[in-house]
Amino acid sequence: xxxxxxxxxxxxxxxxxxxxxxxxxxxxxxxxxxxxxxxxxxxxxxxxxxxxxxxxxxxxxxxxxxxxxxxxxxxxxxxxxxxxxxxxxxxxxxxxxxxxxxxxxxxxxxxxxxxxxxxxxxxxxxxxxxxxxxxxxxxxxxxxxxxxxxxxxxxxxxxxxxxxxxxxxxxxxxxxxxxxxxxxxxxxxxxxxxxxxxxxxxxxxxxxxxxxxxxxxxxxxxxxxxxxxxxxxxxxxxxxxxxxxxxxxxxxxxxxxxxxxxxxxxxxxxxxxxxxxxxxxxxx
Numbered sequence: 001x002x003x004x005x006x007x008x009x010x011x012x013x014x015x016x017x018x019x020x021x022x023x024x025x026x027x028x029x030x031x032x033x034x035x036x037x038x039x040x041x042x043x044x045x046x047x048x049x050x051x052x053x054x055x056x057x058x059x060x061x062x063x064x065x066x067x068x069x070x071x072x073x074x075x076x077x078x079x080x081x082x083x084x085x086x087x088x089x090x091x092x093x094x095x096x097x098x099x100x101x102x103x104x105x106x107x108x109x110x111x112x113x114x115x116x117x118x119x120x121x122x123x124x125x126x127x128x129x130x131x132x133x134x135x136x137x138x139x140x141x142x143x144x145x146x147x148x149x150x151x152x153x154x155x156x157x158x159x160x161x162x163x164x165x166x167x168x169x170x171x172x173x174x175x176x177x178x179x180x181x182x183x184x185x186x187x188x189x190x191x192x193x194x195x196x197x198x199x200x201x202x203x204x205x206x207x208x209x210x211x212x213x214x215x216x217x218x219x220x221x222x223x224x225x226x227x228x229x230x231x232x233x234x235x236x237x238x239x240x241x242x243x244x245x246x247x248x249x250x251x252x253x254x255x256x257x258x259x260x261x262x263x264x265x266x267x268x269x270x271x272x273x274x275x276x277x278x279x280x281x282x283x284x
Contacts, residue, residue, distance in 0.1 A: 007035035007055045022060075037075075057101075066095045073099040080106045087113030087135065103141075148190065167196060174200040181207045188214040188232075195237075234273070248274075 002021060004014045013034050016024055022040045027047035034054040042060050048068040057077040066086045074097065084107070087094040094114040103123045112132040119139045128148040136156040145165040153171050158178040165185045172187075175198070185208070187196045198218035203226050211231045220240040228243075228251045235255040242262040254273035268274045 004031060004034050004036065006033050007037075008033055027065075068093045069095045071095060071097045071100050074101070076100060076102045076105045078104045081110050082106055083109045083111075085111045087111050087115045087131070089113060091134065169194050169196055171197045172201050173197055175202070177201060177203045177206045179205045182211050183207050183209040184211060186212045187216055188212045 002016045002018060003012050004016065005012055013031055014026075014029055016026070018024055020040060021044055023043040024041070025045050026049055027045045029049045031054055032050050032052040034051060036059055037055045037057045038059060040060045041064055043063045044061070045065045046069045047065055050070045051074055052070055052072040054071070054074045056079050057075045059076070059079045061084050062080050062082045064081070064084045066084055067088045079102075086097075091114040094116065097115060097117040097120055099119050100117060101121045102117075102125050103121045105122070105125045107125060107127045108129055110127065110130045112127065112130050112135050114134040115132070116136045117140060118136055120137065121141045122137070122145055123141050123143045124145070125142075126146040127150050128146055129150065130147075131151045132155055133151050133153045134155060135152070137160055138156050139159045140161070142157075142160050142162045142165055145162060147165065147167050147170050150167070150170040152175050153173045155172075155175045157180050158176045159180060160177075161181045162185050163181050163183045165182070167185060167187045168190050180203070187198070189195050195215045195217045198216055198221050201218065201221045204222055204224040206223070206226045208226055208228045208231050211228070213231055213233045213236055216233075216236045218236060218238050218241055221238070222242045223246050224242055225245050226243075227247045229247050230250040232252050233256060234252045238256060238258070239260045243266050244262055245265045246263070248266060248268055249270040250272065252272040253275075256274070258275065259277050263276075268276055
């Protein structure tokens with residue numbers, strides 16, 4: 001018999017008739033505030049359970065089923081959630097992790113489809129190869145996040161702090177980066193023929209200072225009022241994109257075809273290697 005206790009009071013919240021919680025059925029349970037830190041919960045089923053403010057730090061959760069569960073303000077610091085099923089095609093059935101602490105957590109290959117993780121802490125977390133399509137990370141701390149080959153199509157990353165994040169080779173189509181901090185972020189590729197995709201993405205007012213955008217595929221994306229100072233935009237594909245009133249001083253546009261890029265009221269006088277077509281108007 002295993003007792004699950006409250007991290008604050010020591011009160012027994014649940015009893016599980018098993019020798020281990022690995023693979024245990026913990027579905028539809030009230031485990032708010034539970035102390036599960038450091039436990040082996042690989043493959044456990046938390047379907048529609050409430051684990052608000054629970055301590056899951058350094059917990060083994062690889063392959064766990066977490067759809068529909070509530071993890072508001074839960075502590076996953078340093079936890080292993082590789083290949084965990086957290087999200088769902090049905091947004092209403094995806095887990096809620098608002099204000100959760102996922103700093104340093106391993107989420108490689110996890111199913112994060114449509115999760116709600118607003119104002120969460122994912123600093124130094126790893127979501128490489130994860131499926132995070134439609135996920136809502138608004139206002140989250142994602143500094144130094146590792147997200148290689150991650151699906152973030154249609155994700156909400158507005159007002160997030162992605163400074164120094166590694167987003168190489170990810171699919172960011174139609175993602176919302178409005179007012180996000182992407183300074184020094186790497187959106188290039190780990191492969192000589194690879195690229196990160198930002199087609200239809202919104203980066204209005206985003207901070208891309210010093211970011212590596214080499215070879216990005218960003219057709220019909222919006223960079224209105226974005227800060228691209230000292231960014232490497234070389235050999236990027238920007239067809240149909242909007243750079244209206246963007247800051248581009250020191251940005252390198254070598255090999256970029258700018259004929260179809262909207263760049264009204266943008267000062268390119270201090271940009272590097274930018275070949276501006278003669279018919280472009282309202283450009284300095």
